[in-house]
Amino acid sequence: MTxxxxxxxxxxxxxDAPVLRGIDLTLQKGEALGLVGESGSGKSVxxxxxxxxxxxxxxxxxxxxxxxxxILGAPASELDQVRGGRVAxxxxxxxxxxxxxxxxxxxxxxxxALHRDLSGxxxxxxARRLLDLVGIPDxxxxxxxxxxxxxxxxxxxxxxxxxLAGNPDLLIADEPTTALDATIQAQILELLSSVRREMSxxxxxxxxxxxxxxxxxxxxxxxxxxxxxxxxPANQLFADPVHPYxxxxxxxxxxxxxPRRRLTAIPGTVPDPASMPSGCAFAPRCALxxxxxxxxxxxxxxxxxxxxxxxxxxxxxxxxxxxxxxx
Amino acid sequence: xxxxxxxxIGRAALTIVLVVTFAFVVLRLSGDPALMILxxxxxxxxxxxxxxxxxxxxxxxxxxxxxxxxxxxxxxxxSMRDGRPAIELVLERIPATLALTLPAFAxxxxxxxxxxxxxxxxxxxxxxxxxxxxxxxxxxxxSFVLALLLVLxxxxxxxxxPSGGQESWRHAILPIATLGLGGAAVLARFxxxxxxxxxxxxxxxxxSAKGVPWRKVVTSHALPNAAIPTVTILGFMVxxxxxxxxxxxxxxxxxxxxxxxxxxxxxxxxxxxxxxxxLVALTMVTSNLVVDFLYGFLDPRLRAKGAHA
Numbered sequence: 001m002t003x004x005x006x007x008x009x010x011x012x013x014x015x016d017a018p019v020l021r022g023i024d025l026t027l028q029k030g031e032a033l034g035l036v037g038e039s040g041s042g043k044s045v046x047x048x049x050x051x052x053x054x055x056x057x058x059x060x061x062x063x064x065x066x067x068x069x070x071i072l073g074a075p076a077s078e079l080d081q082v083r084g085g086r087v088a089x090x091x092x093x094x095x096x097x098x099x100x101x102x103x104x105x106x107x108x109x110x111x112x113a114l115h116r117d118l119s120g121x122x123x124x125x126x127a128r129r130l131l132d133l134v135g136i137p138d139x140x141x142x143x144x145x146x147x148x149x150x151x152x153x154x155x156x157x158x159x160x161x162x163x164l165a166g167n168p169d170l171l172i173a174d175e176p177t178t179a180l181d182a183t184i185q186a187q188i189l190e191l192l193s194s195v196r197r198e199m200s201x202x203x204x205x206x207x208x209x210x211x212x213x214x215x216x217x218x219x220x221x222x223x224x225x226x227x228x229x230x231x232x233p234a235n236q237l238f239a240d241p242v243h244p245y246x247x248x249x250x251x252x253x254x255x256x257x258x259p260r261r262r263l264t265a266i267p268g269t270v271p272d273p274a275s276m277p278s279g280c281a282f283a284p285r286c287a288l289x290x291x292x293x294x295x296x297x298x299x300x301x302x303x304x305x306x307x308x309x310x311x312x313x314x315x316x317x318x319x320x321x322x323x324x325x326x327x
Numbered sequence: 328x329x330x331x332x333x334x335x336i337g338r339a340a341l342t343i344v345l346v347v348t349f350a351f352v353v354l355r356l357s358g359d360p361a362l363m364i365l366x367x368x369x370x371x372x373x374x375x376x377x378x379x380x381x382x383x384x385x386x387x388x389x390x391x392x393x394x395x396x397x398x399x400x401x402x403x404x405x406s407m408r409d410g411r412p413a414i415e416l417v418l419e420r421i422p423a424t425l426a427l428t429l430p431a432f433a434x435x436x437x438x439x440x441x442x443x444x445x446x447x448x449x450x451x452x453x454x455x456x457x458x459x460x461x462x463x464x465x466x467x468x469x470s471f472v473l474a475l476l477l478v479l480x481x482x483x484x485x486x487x488x489p490s491g492g493q494e495s496w497r498h499a500i501l502p503i504a505t506l507g508l509g510g511a512a513v514l515a516r517f518x519x520x521x522x523x524x525x526x527x528x529x530x531x532x533x534x535s536a537k538g539v540p541w542r543k544v545v546t547s548h549a550l551p552n553a554a555i556p557t558v559t560i561l562g563f564m565v566x567x568x569x570x571x572x573x574x575x576x577x578x579x580x581x582x583x584x585x586x587x588x589x590x591x592x593x594x595x596x597x598x599x600x601x602x603x604x605x606l607v608a609l610t611m612v613t614s615n616l617v618v619d620f621l622y623g624f625l626d627p628r629l630r631a632k633g634a635h636a
Contacts, residue, residue: 051536053532053535053536057451076540076541077540080538080539080540081538082538083535083536083537083538084536084537084538084539085538088536088537089536091529091532091533091536093529096528096529096530097529097530097532097533098530098533099530099533099534099548099551099552100530100552100626100627100628101551101552101555101625101626101627102547102548102551103627110537110539110547111537111538114537114538114539115538146627146628148627148628159533162533162537163537165537166537166538
């Protein structure tokens, strides 16, 4: 079966500083993929690059196929059909993501007119239905309101409605709840997973919040300094992380039960894209790093069915987690 | 919305009062009109009679109150030079000034705004750099230098156009070009930075992400937002239509309001100066009110604030 999206060796550089350094990622139809990593690891850039939304001075190379069709570097008219029609995207800061001088109706109907064969009253009716669907009360009246008249959570709901307008096969949610407070966060995530089920849509959830990803995704890819370092089904990754960075991320989470323990922080900071260490980018911060770690860049290699990891010390790292007993 | 405008109109009235007061004080303190008009050799009794006739011997606060009550009655005084009503002198000069400033305004808008938008959309390109270099030159060079430069090239060297006077439409070309080029430069820079600011906003990326073609992203998402700051500078330019050509009119010997102002100030012809200042204040304040109204029209956030304020 052709995957919905298949990304091969996607690289991006901003004025000669590489921010993405060869991403390989496959997404099946209807799948929910979590993308986690620190700020600047390239989570958002991956998808902005795939959809051609990066500024012109960004150098992008590699391949992004949607249903087997190459979309990287496709002509603008073709990309305009993909964006919003096949792949929709919602962003982190809902307050500034909607145009402040255009009414909600105008912005919603614009998306409907672009991707659906609707006109006149049908467009308005569909806009009302979408607002209803995402839980905006009194949709008919609220359509003529402007973005500043809604709360942050409501604006994110409107963004979701707008993303759904084109009946996309894939929704990319880029930190959709980071700017919202905790109760609203839960509501928005609930809304996302219910519309996803209803429309049998695939979703990429970009987040630095591991809890959010664990609950909402089938599979997780961990990114570090412009590369994917580990990919695994969500439950396996959280139970048994292999890459030392993934272990570090999960080790930094407080456990809900069991005895209290000291949370372990990952020492050091993310390297600057302009001066990447040779070999594995994580090696300078890694407790398990060996001499060979700084000579070659580790490739993403399978360690089990549907699990891959990019670490030459994967075996040692696994033993370290399971304790000396394994030896 | 009603209160929003009531407040603004109140402020506008206060501005006018302040401008008139300022003009009154500065002109009364800067020299004796009797000596300026009659000359230092005039016999003392003539000077005394002149001062008495124009009320210059009254205490300054009395003159001030008298002036204000006259304005309230619509009397703007008479020119001390030829005794004609000041307002008449000023009004007959307005068509000449507008004959320069209106085409110049159209020129600024037609050249400056598209150049600014184009430069912003092609940021960093050779054309962007050329537009911006011209714009910087355009608004750092003072208008009298630009005027003299144009005269030097087109009147003296090439002999294509006259260097001054008001005999035909050809006489208007150089003054209009002087006014228009400087203004277009200011407008181009302003429009460019407004556009760049807007193009960097997340809602522009949202529009692209939902599949809006780039051309439409620019016209229906970016331009309406960039219009808000641009309207401010346009309002300022409209405010200078009446007396924004003082220097250019002087250089090109164009008999407009600006030149009348220069002559009236030199002669301490108080009524005329005050009349012009009042007119300038009125146009400035009116154009500001129009800008405020346009803000409400362009920006729903302000509309809402007005409704609640």
